[in-house]
Amino acid sequence: MAHFPKPAEGSWTQHYPDLSTADASYEDSISPEHYELERKAIFGKTWLNVGRVEQLPKVGSYFTKEIDAARSSVIIVRNAEGIQAFHNVCRHRGNKLVWQDFPREETSGTARQFICKYHAWRYDLGGACTFVQQESEFFDLDKAKYSLADVRCEIWQGFIFINFDKDGTQSLVEYLGPLAAGLEGYPWGEMTAVYKYKSDIGANWKLFIDAFAEFYHAPVLHSRQATAEESRKLQQYGFEALSYQIEGPHSMVSSWGGMSPPKDPRMVKPIERELRTGLFGPWDKPFDIELPPALNPARHKAWGVDSFVFFPNFMILVWEPGWYLTYHYWPTAVNRHTFEAALYFAPAKNATDRLRQELAAATFKEYGLQDANTLEATQSMLESRAVSEFPLNDQEILLRHLHQTARAFCAEYVKTTPGAKPSPALV
């Protein structure tokens, strides 16, 4: 039974002629050869979000980012010019330049310069080599030739992106396209109360995006989140999105969610009623927010949350009550990735505000744990190859699009790179 209108073609999937409706193969999530292709064709070529400008408040602020899929570590630093990114590699003999205690762990802080722990070469915040220990022992060494190797770095709406493709010419804004353009102006920079979570997940990176790009599973897997009566109703009702949008490699799903506040207070748990908060965040907006055009594209009054998938591994969820959440999925192997989530709220004005945010964050974690655990089970069953074709319904359109886009990047790479061979997922 349709509760919300679909496009004239009869389904969201058929509205996008590049998408098929056939069963899908998940070979792209279990083939080690395909993962090797993805590392180069996707993580070596596209714009990757590594954080936000608020993490670098003043000149000298920096953080490092480990990007295993690109076999790289990057320093992102604010200098007098703005924000720049460098490979975290000393130009002398390749030591990792910035790290604390454990070279594989990310770090952050404030520095006037970077000094290599190995032989004390120094670099200024713009990456120039400024000091070489026992310089006269070298052979006509010209320090100017030994600046840190830079990584392309651009900023959109305060989100910092890097791109490992030295020869790439597409700007970040061009890459992000119209979906992102339609998000401009949202008060991202005012939501500076941040909760961050991290998890090592035993599943291909795309599988977790799959789990967050469809809500078909929500009334079932998360059924016990709501009160018993409510959960029965939700499961019967199933899930239908208000809208789906696909633009190039990126996509979004717009979802309803009338829980803030709920029509009937008995729909939610006692602590939510008492505190006026829950999964959708504190019920009362921190301030008036004018929605940019990409949010709630159906302009539906029951709108609850929009989830944007910016290819390859960055999601932004904007919630009706006035806060946002980001997800990142950093692959570390064909069947492993590091999952990061960050909740961004307007700073709490008092303890009540703060406690409301705390419950929203706690609720996110309960859901996330259920989602995460399901993934490991999915990965191992896919790897059994007992079944190889899977039907995807219309509410799973973004998954279809994600896997198809990822395969297209790999196919393009194979076509244009001498010696590259197609993986089993491409044939």
Added chain:
Amino acid sequence: MAKLPADFADLEPFTDWCLAAEDDRFAKRYGSNMDEMQTFYDAVFPRMQDALAYLDKFDLDDLPEDAYNLLLLYYSLCTISFPVEAWRQPRVPDAGAAHISNVLAPAV
């Protein structure tokens, strides 16, 4: 030595729930049984509005230590609200060995 403001002396038996890190609160929940959490919930929940009225009088960046402890107690109430109100068990159902770690939270 009292850890909480005098008005909340009745909650003193529960101050082992005053834990600053979310991961520690979560670990204590996973290490507790339902009776322990229900007792904690039954004591703390009815005092929530009193506690917030008390805490809202302070600047969040400048909370006296006993007030901060009181706030931490209510963070823990959030942590155990799902087991008590929904799951009827300490663990998240169907979450197996999955683990999500909190690596950053606002200062207070």
